[in-house]
Amino acid sequence: MKLSGGPLGAAVLLAAATLAFACNGSSDASTDRENVVASPEGAGAGPGPGSVATKSGLPCDVSEVLRTKCQTCHSAQPTSGASVSLVTWSDLQKDHGGKKVYELVKERIHAESGRMPPAGQLTDAQLGSIDSWIAAGAQQAGESCDQAEAPPATQPFECAAPAKTIVLKAATPFKWEDNSKVDEYMCFGVDDVVASKRHVIALGPKVDNLKILHHVVLFQTKDAMSNEAQPCTATASAAWKLITGWVPGWGNVELPPEAGYPEEGTTHWVLQIHYNNASGKYAGESDSSGFQLCSTDQLRPNDAGTLAFGSSRFKIPPRTPKYKIKCDYKLGDKYKGVKVFSAAPHMHERGIGIVTERLPGGTGSPEVVIGREPFSFHDQVGQPVDKSLEPGDVMRTHCTWKNPSDKEIGFGENADDEMCLNFLYYYPAIPDQVVGGVPVQTWTTPASPLPLHGPKCEEED
Numbered sequence: 001m002k003l004s005g006g007p008l009g010a011a012v013l014l015a016a017a018t019l020a021f022a023c024n025g026s027s028d029a030s031t032d033r034e035n036v037v038a039s040p041e042g043a044g045a046g047p048g049p050g051s052v053a054t055k056s057g058l059p060c061d062v063s064e065v066l067r068t069k070c071q072t073c074h075s076a077q078p079t080s081g082a083s084v085s086l087v088t089w090s091d092l093q094k095d096h097g098g099k100k101v102y103e104l105v106k107e108r109i110h111a112e113s114g115r116m117p118p119a120g121q122l123t124d125a126q127l128g129s130i131d132s133w134i135a136a137g138a139q140q141a142g143e144s145c146d147q148a149e150a151p152p153a154t155q156p157f158e159c160a161a162p163a164k165t166i167v168l169k170a171a172t173p174f175k176w177e178d179n180s181k182v183d184e185y186m187c188f189g190v191d192d193v194v195a196s197k198r199h200v201i202a203l204g205p206k207v208d209n210l211k212i213l214h215h216v217v218l219f220q221t222k223d224a225m226s227n228e229a230q231p232c233t234a235t236a237s238a239a240w241k242l243i244t245g246w247v248p249g250w251g252n253v254e255l256p257p258e259a260g261y262p263e264e265g266t267t268h269w270v271l272q273i274h275y276n277n278a279s280g281k282y283a284g285e286s287d288s289s290g291f292q293l294c295s296t297d298q299l300r301p302n303d304a305g306t307l308a309f310g311s312s313r314f315k316i317p318p319r320t321p322k323y324k325i326k327c328d329y330k331l332g333d334k335y336k337g338v339k340v341f342s343a344a345p346h347m348h349e350r351g352i353g354i355v356t357e358r359l360p361g362g363t364g365s366p367e368v369v370i371g372r373e374p375f376s377f378h379d380q381v382g383q384p385v386d387k388s389l390e391p392g393d394v395m396r397t398h399c400t401w402k403n404p405s406d407k408e409i410g411f412g413e414n415a416d417d418e419m420c421l422n423f424l425y426y427y428p429a430i431p432d433q434v435v436g437g438v439p440v441q442t443w444t445t446p447a448s449p450l451p452l453h454g455p456k457c458e459e460e461d
């Protein structure tokens, strides 16, 4: 996939599995901003085009970093699970769990695990702005700064005729009813019926209410699902075909000219939407987020697909500063001519490293396909890849975790379970199989917990 506006990535659950996320992109936020167009009223009156003069009480450079890198989530009404606002000087002076918010900011922009922002990195100059302001006592400033409007939550979605845009939305908006609940997973389906085969060549989020929207995962399924959203468990999705996903900060996804996701006859699209009410105050909020697809009858040479390499069967012992596994998956004949064009690694909070290598012919010297070392849950970055795979190659995935807790940790979708998955986006798509009468999703196989299908894993030093 070409990453327009940045990001790509998706996280998933396999065996007992659910989806979560990986992403990239907020590093592009400042670039987006340069595209903000001057509003007529802005011209001539006061600061630069498209800007308004604001007094946040913060030095302008600090304010600018927070605006471009943090306020997607830490806005005046925090969204996406963040609980503090990072907009004004007084926001940063508040107490939060025994510390000043600016002290937490100082910690989190340098933290080894839980680094902020979750995707992308602050540059040395941006870190320097915040660090030196805090080092000098986090004083209030009287500056008026030129501030462009906040960037739109989603970029414009382009789908030029004769391709057509399909909008995937639920019949009725989701409504958050109960403030004692923190997480809610909802699923709904949309059927697209086509007379002849088409290719989806771009995918983009339709973001409605960022206060409660946490992430969206897009699947295709065998059976139709109601267009009325209903609570869904993570488990169901192991039987579905993963296409892609979205988390705050990501942009639209454009496929390379060689490939498209196929639609034939009736395609059952399913969205799984994770809502989050971590602040406990969003009862009454509603949302009708979804996805939009650009579908064309001008077929690309290949169908695209998604694969997950790694493991969904491991036990991380308690009180271990470093636990590492190595999983080998040998590619069968069906991988002939497979080209990987993008990848996104995914682990949870205890993950500190994930690398997938290709060993040509099974014994060749390992070449890295996609790796994040050190890995940080809050900085999951998808990236373009250009690799060809061949039957007989071994795909080796190394995953490393720390487990300071007193409990053994295994694979699972909850925040305190763990994952070890590298998502690869590729073409031509490998058809799903039926093994012993049981349908097996191609995308889940390279990290399957079933010994017959899955990888061979062992501990490493």
Ligand code: HEC
Binding pocket: 026, 065, 066, 069, 070, 071, 072, 073, 074, 080, 081, 082, 083, 084, 085, 086, 096, 101, 104, 105, 108, 109, 114, 116, 117, 118, 119, 122, 248, 249, 378
């Ligand atoms: C994509 C959304 C997102 C962006 C962008 C983001 N954060 Fe966060 N932040 C979160 C979430 C979710 C949490 C709560 C979970 C956690 O603590 O990791 C959080 C937590 C924090 C906390 C702890 C207090 C709290 O709200 O729970 C601080 C401090 C923080 N972030 C600072 C920053 C700074 C500074 C930036 C920008 C440099 C930033 N964040 C960018 C999502 C984001």
